[in-house]
Amino acid sequence: xxxxxxxxxxxxxxxxxxxxxxxxxxxxxxxxxxxxxxxxxxxxxxxxxxxxxxxxxxxxxxxxxxxxxxxxxxxxxxxxxxxxxxxxxxxxxxxxxxxxxxxxxxxxxxxxxxxxxxxxxxxxxxxxxxxxxxxxxxxxxxxxxxxxxxxxxxxxxxxxxxxxxxxxxxxxxxxxxxxxxxxxxxxxxxxxxxxxxxxxxxxxxxxxxxxxxxxxxxxxxxxxxxxxxxxxxxxxxxxxxxxxxxxxxxxxxxxxxxxxxxxxxxxxxxxxxxxxxxxxxxxxxxxxxxxxxxxxxxxxxxxxxxxxxxxxxxxxxxxxxxxxxxxxxxxxxxxxxxxxxxxxxxxxxxxxxxxxxxxxxxxxxxxxxxxxxxxxxxxxxxxxxxxxxxx
Numbered sequence: 001x002x003x004x005x006x007x008x009x010x011x012x013x014x015x016x017x018x019x020x021x022x023x024x025x026x027x028x029x030x031x032x033x034x035x036x037x038x039x040x041x042x043x044x045x046x047x048x049x050x051x052x053x054x055x056x057x058x059x060x061x062x063x064x065x066x067x068x069x070x071x072x073x074x075x076x077x078x079x080x081x082x083x084x085x086x087x088x089x090x091x092x093x094x095x096x097x098x099x100x101x102x103x104x105x106x107x108x109x110x111x112x113x114x115x116x117x118x119x120x121x122x123x124x125x126x127x128x129x130x131x132x133x134x135x136x137x138x139x140x141x142x143x144x145x146x147x148x149x150x151x152x153x154x155x156x157x158x159x160x161x162x163x164x165x166x167x168x169x170x171x172x173x174x175x176x177x178x179x180x181x182x183x184x185x186x187x188x189x190x191x192x193x194x195x196x197x198x199x200x201x202x203x204x205x206x207x208x209x210x211x212x213x214x215x216x217x218x219x220x221x222x223x224x225x226x227x228x229x230x231x232x233x234x235x236x237x238x239x240x241x242x243x244x245x246x247x248x249x250x251x252x253x254x255x256x257x258x259x260x261x262x263x264x265x266x267x268x269x270x271x272x273x274x275x276x277x278x279x280x281x282x283x284x285x286x287x288x289x290x291x292x293x294x295x296x297x298x299x300x301x302x303x304x305x306x307x308x309x310x311x312x313x314x315x316x317x318x319x320x321x322x323x324x325x326x327x328x329x330x331x332x333x334x335x336x337x338x339x340x341x342x343x344x345x346x347x348x349x350x351x352x353x354x355x356x357x358x359x360x361x362x363x364x365x366x367x368x369x370x371x372x373x374x375x376x377x378x379x380x381x382x383x384x385x386x387x388x389x390x391x
Contacts, residue, residue, distance in 0.1 A: 003037055003038030003039075004038075004054045005035060005036065005037045005053040005054045006035070006036045006053055006054065006055040006056070006057060006387075007033055007034070007036075007050050007051070007052075007053035007055070007056050007057070008033060008035075008036070008057045008059055008064065008362075009033040009047045009050055009056060009057070009058060009059065010033075010047060010059045010060055010061060011029075011031070011032040011033060011034065011047065011059045011061075011062070011063070011064045012030065012031070012061035012062055012366045012367075013028060013029075013030055013032075013063040013366060013367050013368065014028065014029040014030070014032035014034070014044070014064050014065075015028060015063070015065035015066065015333060015352070015368050016028075016029065016044060016351060016352040016353055017066060017334060017350060017352065017353075018044075018351055018352070018353040020353075021044055021045075021352075024330065025330065025334055026330055026333065026334060026368075029044075029045075029046070031046060031048075032064075033045060033047040033049075033050035034064065034360070035050065035051060035053055036053075036358040036360075036384065037387075038358075038387055039357060039358055039386040039387040040356065040357060040358050040387065041352055041353060041354055041355065041356045041357075041358050042354060044352055044353055044354060057382075057389075059362060061366060062362055062365065062366060063362070063363040063365055063366055063367050064352070064360055064361070064362050065333065065363070065368050066131075066337040066338070066350050066351055066352050066356075066359060066360065066361065067130065067132065067337070067349070067359035067360060067361050067383065067384075067385065068125075068128075068129050068130040068131065068132075068314035068336050068337060068361065069130075069131075069132040069299075069336070069337055069339075069340030069341045069346070069349055069350045070125060070130045070132065070133045070134065070302050070314055070340060071132075071249065071272055071299055071301045071341075072249075072251050072272055072274060072301035072302070072303050073121075073125075073133055073134055073136070073301070073302060073304040073305070073312075074135070074136050074138060074139070074163075074303070074304065074305035074306075075117070075121045075122070075135045075153070075304060076106070076114055076117075076118050076135060076136075076137060076139060076150075076152055077102050077114070077117065077139045077305070077306055078105040078106045078108065078109035078113055078114060078117060079101065079102050079104070079105025079106065079109075079306065080105075080306065081098060081101055081102065081306045081307050084098050084101065085307075085310070088280075088281060088282070089282075098307045098308075099138075099139070099167050100167065101307075102139045102305075102306055102307060103139050103140070103141055103167075103169075103170070106139040106140055106145065106149075107140060107142070107145055111148060114148075114149070114152055115152045115155070118135070118152060118153065118156060119156060121304065121312055122156050122157070124312045125302075125304075125312040126385065126390055127380060127383070127391055128312065128313050128315060128378075129314065129315070129361035129380050130312070130314055131349070131359035131360075131384075131385045132157075132159065132340070132341070132344070132346070132349045132350075133157055133159065134157065134159035134160075134197075134301075134344060135153040135156070135157050135160055135161065136160075136161040136162075136163040136166075136199060137150050137153070137160075137161070137162055137163050137164065137166075137195075138163030138164070138166030138199075139166070141166065141167070141169035141170075142169065143186050143187045144190070146162070146164045146187055146190070147187075147190040147194065150162060150191050150194035150195050151194050153194075154194050159196060159344055160194060160195045160196055161195060161196070161197035161198070161199045161227065162188070162191045162192065162194075162198050162199065162219065162224060163198075163199040163201070164182075164183040164187045164188070164191065164215075165180070165200040165206075165207050165212070166201050166206070167201065167205070167206050168206070168207075176211070180211050180215065183215055183218075184214055184215055185218075188218055188219065188222055189222075192223065192224060195224055196224065196225065197224055197226070197227050197248070198215065198218075198219025198222075198224040198226050198227075199227050199228065200212040200215045200216055200228060200229065201229040202230055202236060202237065202238035202241060203229065203232055203233050204233060204234055204236070205233070206229075208237075209236070209237035209238075212228070212237070212238065212241055213241060213245075216228070216245050217245070225247075226246070226248070227242070227248050227249045227250075227251060227343075228241060228242040228249070228250050228251065229251055230250040230251060231253055231254055231256060231260065232254050232255075232277070233254075233255070234255055235255045235256075235257060236255075239253060239256065239263060239264060240259070240260065240263055242269050243263040243264065243266075243269050246269070247269050248268075248269065248343055248344065248345050249269060249270045249271075249343040250264065250270070250271055250272065251272040251274060251301070251303075252272075252273070252274055252286070253271045253272070253273060253286050254278065254283065254284060254285070254286040255284075256286070256287075256290070261290060261294045261296065262294065264291065264294070264296040265291070265294040265295040265296040266295075268297075270296075270298070270339065270342050270343040271291050271297065271298050271299070272298075272299040272300070272301050272339075273286050273288055273291075273299070273325065274301055274302070274303035274309060274317075275317050275320040275321050275324065276303050276304070276308075276309035276310075276311045276316065276317055276320070277303050277308045277309040278324075279309070279320055280309050280310065280311075285320075285324045285325050286325060287325060287326055288325035288326050288327040288332075288335070289325065289326025289327065290326070292327070292331060297339065297342050298327075298331070298335045298339055299335050299336075299339030299340045299343040300314070300317045300321055300336040300339060300340070301317070301336075301340060301343070302314060302316075302317055314336050315371045315375075315379065316375070316376070317332075318332040318333060318336050318371045318372055319371065319372045319375035319376075320375075322372040323372070323375075329369040329371070329372045329373070330368075330369075332371075333368045337350045337351075338351060358386060358387040359384065359385050359386065360383070360384040361380065361382075361383055362382040363381060364379050364380070364381040
């Protein structure tokens, strides 16, 4: 079956994330063109050498980059935590306990309500250039509620994560060991068919190192690949456990020892930084500079959730990472595209090269640097997802 081809020409600055195409880690090209064939990229190079195509789109000197890859989001939920945010901004400290508020609202919501919320957030992210998004369960904490969260999420993304171990369910407050047994047993059995990943919130107030190990090991035995909420609120065993078990990503990485940094740098585990969480909780930011200088692979993600980081804007996260986490604009853009792809162990997204999925973001700006240079400004001019111009 033949497909129509489209050439995007007149690209002032093209981020390919393929050093074989251009300069530096971003593989930057100027005065470039990209050819889309169906849902994939067919050709990348200088505009003057672009092959003919069925359709032509003129970028008019603007910047084109891969669609953002948001590798950490919590989008299946109901309810509102505005009051909690307001209290926190008025001086109350953040803790993991606020999740229980969302659990109660999510359990009470219908499937249709949960899916409508999720679909709305996916559309919101797409309008801002996010073409790949991961989605976790974790706001049901019963066998049926966790399974339905993943069934709903799987309709909108293949990157679904079983997070039954978000916090201990309220019914098991006095029996955390019993809850771990549920998460690693009946709940896992119900959820594994709908998930690619298994995750755990390894943190004071959630799950300790031994409990986290049990959850992740059980998931691995069921064919799921681990990722870990690690070292967000304090120093802890999460990062070391992630590296030991071959997790795709250790997420948050706010409080790291030298040994933690060295472990990440010497492994295939990506350090996924979530600056929206620190911004929204007035907490200490992780040091992207420290991780990058050590040689670790760094990703940026939104951590979109109703409690601690209610943003779907990857551009916002780039700006904060540059301003507060010691990252250069080039490093932050790479982390929000190719870095997220690494965190999801994907090679077909986060890059613009022949054979990659045609997920593209055109900025209403001449350079990707404007994502940090003009914080808060809506710079999305067009978005292609799987070759289809969606925005």
